[in-house]
Amino acid sequence: MSCSITLKQISYKNSSNRxxxxVNLNVGHEEKxxxxxxxxxxxxxxxxxxAGLEHSYEGVLELFHNKIDSKKEYKKFRSDVGYLPQDVNDYFLCPVVIEDVMFNLRARGVDKEKAYCEALKILESLEISHLKDRTIFELSGGEQKIVAIASILSTEPKILLLDEPTNALDVNAEKRIVDILNGIKKSMIIVSHHKTFIDKLAPTVYTLNSTGLELN
Ligand SMILES: Nc1ncnc2c1ncn2[C@@H]1O[C@H](COP(=O)(O)OP(=O)(O)OP(=O)(O)O)[C@@H](O)[C@H]1O
Ligand SMILES: [Mg+2]
Structure with missing residues (x-):
């Protein structure tokens, strides 16, 4: 199997305990x-x-069959990975919605006009184009979440890591996210407490516990 993400014997100890x-995992090409x-x-x-944000683990992380053993090595793959943090306040870099969605595109060298059109297109697909000129920090928690998802999707990463993408979302917004994610052929890891959401999206479900990942 062609694997986008491989974890081998990963263990993690924080300042006080293990x-x-x-933790062993293979996520295949376009597998959710x-x-x-x-x-x-x-x-x-x-x-x-x-997502390459925590380095003090033991074990092996591979992306596309490349062993990632340093921050420098991870850098080569960073633009392939779209990461939605659980708390989206950690995500935004620009104060205005459309600017935030444009930011990653501009960073990849897309010119301003094209970046604006692309950003608008993704906002429209998520049915939030009416928010484009609003200030991020005046949006509701659910609105912020959808804007962050728009921003991540705009750059078309090969891997999506979504940490509780639908907490704080209403039923309609959750359905839009399900439809969009189901229409995307990418490797994804989705963390969620919402069983109905997971059932609609990911055929393979693991439970994490202190001794590893267990297939449900
Ligand atoms: N920066 C940190 N320093 C010390 N401990 C931390 C830090 N971040 C998280 N933890 C602790 O590590 C443990 C795991 O946290 P983590 O956020 O990964 O759990 P989680 O499974 O995502 O939980 P939830 O379902 O509530 O989101 C918790 O006990 C948490 O208190
Ligand atoms: Mg969490």
């Missing part, structure tokens, strides 16, 4: 995988490891 060990588990078990930590 969170998890023996969900991770569930109790509060505090370490789901967000594991996603941050895969």
């Amino acid at each position: 969170l998890f060990e023996n 995988v969900a991770i569930v588990g109790a509060n505090g078990v370490g789901k967000s930590t594991l996603i941050r490891i895969i």
Whole structure:
């Protein structure tokens, strides 16, 4: 199987105790995988490891069959990975919605006019184009979440790491996210507590606990 993400014997210890060990996972090309588990078990930590934001783990992380053993090595793949943090306040870099969605495109060298059109297109597909000139910090939590998802999708990463993408979303917004994610052929890891959301999206579900990932 062609794997986008491989974890071998990953274990993580924070300042006080060992969170998890023996985490093994293969996420194939365009495969969607969900991770569930109790509060505090370490789901967000594991996603941050895969997103290249947490380096003090033991074990092996591979992206597209390349062993990632340093921050420098991760850099080569950073633009292939779209990461939605659990708390989207950690995500935004620009104060205005459309500017935020344009930011990653501009950083990749897309000219301003094209970036604006692309950003608008993705906002329209998520049915939030009416928010384009609003200030991020005046949006509701759910609106912020959808804007962050728009921003991530705009750059077309090969891998999506989504940490609780639908918490704080209403039923209609959740359905839009399901439809959009189902229409995207990418490798995805989705962390969620919403069983109905996961059922519609990811055929493979693992539970994280302190001794590893268990297939549900
Ligand atoms: N920066 C940090 N320093 C110390 N401990 C931390 C830090 N971040 C998280 N933790 C602790 O690590 C544990 C795992 O946190 P994590 O956020 O990964 O859990 P989670 O499974 O995502 O939980 P939830 O379902 O509530 O989102 C928790 O006990 C948390 O308190
Ligand atoms: Mg979490």
